[in-house]
Amino acid sequence: MIRCRGIEKSFSDKKVLSGIDLDINDGQIFGLLGPSGAGKTTLIKIITGQLSYDGGSALIMDKEAGDLTREDNRRIGIMMDNFGVYDRFSCTDNLKVFADIYGTPYAKIAESLELVGLKSAAKKSASDLSKGMRARLQLARVFMHSPEILFLDEPTSGLDPRSSKAIHRLIRDKKKEGCTIFLTTHNMEEAYELCDTVALLNEGRIVDIGAPDELCRKYDSKKTIRVHLNTGEDIELPCGEESGKKIDELIAAGKAETIHSSEPDLETVFLELTGKKLEEE
Amino acid sequence: MKNILTIVKKQIRDTVKNKPVLIQFLMFPLMTLIFENAIKADMPELFFVKMFSSMFVGMAPLVATASIISEEKEKNTLRVLMMAGVRPFEYLTGVSVYIWVLCMAGSAVMASALPSGDIPFFMAMMGTGCIISIFIGACIGIFAKNQMVTTSLMMPVMMVLSFSPMLAMFNDKIEKAARFVFTQQIRVAVDGMSFESAGRFGVCVLAANAALALVLFFAAFKKKGLE
Ligand SMILES: Nc1ncnc2c1ncn2[C@@H]1O[C@H](COP(=O)(O)OP(=O)(O)OP(=O)(O)O)[C@@H](O)[C@H]1O
Numbered sequence A: 001m002i003r004c005r006g007i008e009k010s011f012s013d014k015k016v017l018s019g020i021d022l023d024i025n026d027g028q029i030f031g032l033l034g035p036s037g038a039g040k041t042t043l044i045k046i047i048t049g050q051l052s053y054d055g056g057s058a059l060i061m062d063k064e065a066g067d068l069t070r071e072d073n074r075r076i077g078i079m080m081d082n083f084g085v086y087d088r089f090s091c092t093d094n095l096k097v098f099a100d101i102y103g104t105p106y107a108k109i110a111e112s113l114e115l116v117g118l119k120s121a122a123k124k125s126a127s128d129l130s131k132g133m134r135a136r137l138q139l140a141r142v143f144m145h146s147p148e149i150l151f152l153d154e155p156t157s158g159l160d161p162r163s164s165k166a167i168h169r170l171i172r173d174k175k176k177e178g179c180t181i182f183l184t185t186h187n188m189e190e191a192y193e194l195c196d197t198v199a200l201l202n203e204g205r206i207v208d209i210g211a212p213d214e215l216c217r218k219y220d221s222k223k224t225i226r227v228h229l230n231t232g233e234d235i236e237l238p239c240g241e242e243s244g245k246k247i248d249e250l251i252a253a254g255k256a257e258t259i260h261s262s263e264p265d266l267e268t269v270f271l272e273l274t275g276k277k278l279e280e281e
Numbered sequence B: 001m002k003n004i005l006t007i008v009k010k011q012i013r014d015t016v017k018n019k020p021v022l023i024q025f026l027m028f029p030l031m032t033l034i035f036e037n038a039i040k041a042d043m044p045e046l047f048f049v050k051m052f053s054s055m056f057v058g059m060a061p062l063v064a065t066a067s068i069i070s071e072e073k074e075k076n077t078l079r080v081l082m083m084a085g086v087r088p089f090e091y092l093t094g095v096s097v098y099i100w101v102l103c104m105a106g107s108a109v110m111a112s113a114l115p116s117g118d119i120p121f122f123m124a125m126m127g128t129g130c131i132i133s134i135f136i137g138a139c140i141g142i143f144a145k146n147q148m149v150t151t152s153l154m155m156p157v158m159m160v161l162s163f164s165p166m167l168a169m170f171n172d173k174i175e176k177a178a179r180f181v182f183t184q185q186i187r188v189a190v191d192g193m194s195f196e197s198a199g200r201f202g203v204c205v206l207a208a209n210a211a212l213a214l215v216l217f218f219a220a221f222k223k224k225g226l227e
């Protein structure tokens, strides 16, 4: 569905992307992770044909991204953080514009707003919406038609956990309908829960790519098991037969309270690979 | 075609909400009605219709076009339209048609003060003038990076287009310069209510202004696109 080979992009003399290779299969949720300024938005712009690139090739639906026609664009849904809404229009009127463009019946508008939890704000003018609500209005717009590929640039940034969960559910539903989803995020947990594949982007390079749990196991350098005892003590055991027996004993004696493998989470993997935190506090 | 209609529909919905643009459409027609009815004595016949109509042509279409395009650019809604498959020419056509129709409605209000025989000529002149003015406004909207720049480019152009016909009435020197501006020629034509009154020179100025506006428009569009 999406195939990138050696994409290069510079803004004046600053190199933003240096040799991006990616393959995204049909029906996948693909997550692009990286700190602010890594080039995530730039990559989305390139793949969706909004931005030209200096080298390499970006194929989407078997076409070079620069050659996308209007019909192709209709098969793609894009939500970017810099996309605007019509401030003077209500949520409903905002969506009417796009219902007209896509030829979607107006009945779908209420449905779409309900999906993103904006039903009660349908008549509110967009200028009165909070940041999170605007993001959800953008999302409602994307759901007005049935795209085959969805690009979501930080779909949950600045949202409270409940709205985020709702959006995660929407994204999963889209996947069930056979949609391919490309999302970017700073949020490790989100990527871990949602994505089939994640790519870690840092300073314009993909430092690693794979299924989230695979990546975590791969960078499990310590390979130990931590047992928390009911005495409040923590003990760390190396992986192996010996430890297995020891743990059995501890459990039998009713001493073990929790057992954890030392598998790092994505955040730690990223930190290890780049020496950088994903989200600067 | 469908997308052009979509843009027109969107603009119609915005009409009452977008106050600064709405005022442009209403101001001169309303002023004409009021002045023509209130001030009767000591004034040449239909003085206000003739003066305000050329000012209207120089102001309303220009300001409306430039500000609608630049607002949409600045707020990043234009990009969303483009990504949804609206082509630049469809967008520009939609906006222009909408503005032109509203300006013609405003002109019709002004024309209500005229004897019915003069109305077709008057409307034809207003229609032509508004098209030129829309093209110039579109140039500015396309060329300017944001609304601030639009305003600062728009003001001087608007001053020249809408005030030179009025000032030309009082000052000969200004008249000599103003005769090359299409709004002045529209005023002259409307004054006599026939092409004869404008003369061959007037028609040439109109045509030259129109050609210049078109060239500038395509140059701006070629250079900047709708980004
Ligand atoms: N139009 C542009 N002109 C010049 N530099 C740009 C432009 N767009 C992006 N950049 C630069 O490219 C780099 C990557 O930007 P990009 O927006 O892709 O980052 P990002 O990963 O999306 O960050 P964030 O998580 O903050 O959204 C940044 O250093 C930015 O300054």
Ligand SMILES: [Mg+2]
Pocket: A040, A041, A042, A153
């Ligand atoms: Mg970004």
